[in-house]
Amino acid sequence: MSLAGKVVIVTGASSGIGATTAEAFAQHGAKVAIVGRNETNLKTTEAACKAANSKAEILPIIADVTVDAERVINETVQKFGQLDVLVNNAGILANGNILDIGVEQFDSILNTNLRAAFLLTKFAAPHLVKTQGNIVNVSSVAGLRSFPNTSSYCTSKAALDQFTRCIALDLAPKQVRVNSVNPGVVVTDIHKRSGMSAEEYAKYLEHHKETHALGRVGSTKEVADAIIFFASDTASFITGATLPIDGGKHAMCPR
Template sequence: MFANKVVLITGASSGIGADTAVEFSKLDAKLVLTGRNKENLEKTAQKCEDVSPRKLRPVSVIADIVNETDVEKLLEETINHFGQLDVLVNNAGILGLGSIEVTSLDQYDRIMNTNVRGPYYLTMLATPHLIKSKGNIVNVSSVAGIRSFANFLAYCISKAALDQFTRCVSLELASKGVRVNAVNPGVIETGIHLRGGVSEEDYAVYLEKCKETHAIGRTGTTKEVADAIIFLASEGASNITGVTMPVDGGRHAMCPR
């Protein structure tokens, strides 16, 4: 399905990004993976090589999406190595707790720079290459971009912005043959909540509550999100652009709890 297609995935050292890389590898894609953790990124690359039909090893680039020089280097290495780019998956993101009373400007800037500014700049640099290949973009947003949650203020703002970014860029690039979509996962057990400041005790309570707040009665898996990303990146979605697709077990449709 993706033979001879070059796919660039950010935040590929863990969670949704890592599983998405593995699933693309199964479909014979040529991959460029980026993340901040070298050891974890290499583990992902090895898993990809193991499942690749042609045993293709991804190109791994250590980069921080908030660093402009890193983003420029990432795109440059992708084109220098493969000469093309067909799919961009803007997956890298962070979460943070906090209400309007306690969310500092530093936290706000950190979240917005990672979740919005980084994808913005990488997409800007990637666009000429995607126009050339008639490729597409899949942004990894969140159910928090669709509906509101207390005490995740900056995160919710960032994902709402990413959704609007998706729609706007889809209109700008549609006539040039480039599709732009997003997936909006619900709760996926990736560790992002723990890295965002949620305690292990509170997280356990939160996961139990998810059985009630998600219509299908459970949290989602990284593979379920990866499958949706691959669908949107595939020819099967050739008439789909500007979509923000919930992959959230019905969380977006549930009454607030």
């Protein structure tokens, strides 16, 4: 799975799946533009990438993908001269019943989880055509299955999966592949950032051991490994796919 010399953008790279994915690309010899809003955390990711590969070329871009999509693409191409892989990972989560939530929540989640991916894809596509590169979208099992009290999030991820398939068909004649990974519950800070306390999150993780067929939650590395696979030539005949990385959660039907 040679990625040496490839130029990769990873959004949401300041923590969680994005940070681990950026580190994995660096370890495989790629040049990585790491995108995030938190400068301190982004520096931590940069250090981890350099620790994984002391020769890695890393470009930190402090940006909000909802407003800075074009700048992210332009700065990356200006620095490295090309673009081979776009990983649309940045995302947010919020909970609430339809009786309680406001339109602000829906708009905010769709803006980050879907509209930003559209903009980044739009601006990246001409560069990916030149390199016959590929896109990996980070979706969720929530895009494949329905869950209560997460309608905005589930809707955004289901839309992202359909976007993946449609853009895969749009770009297939140009030999640009587009795929999606759909993690189950993975240990990151997204739930804490959505308002969970440390105690609530610990209970959440313990409970969700039972909701995954393999009897445990996942790690960011397990998702990053799948992203690396999709981004590499090993997956050269795969496009328009949505791959659950969820310990079998998508296949379960509680009774």
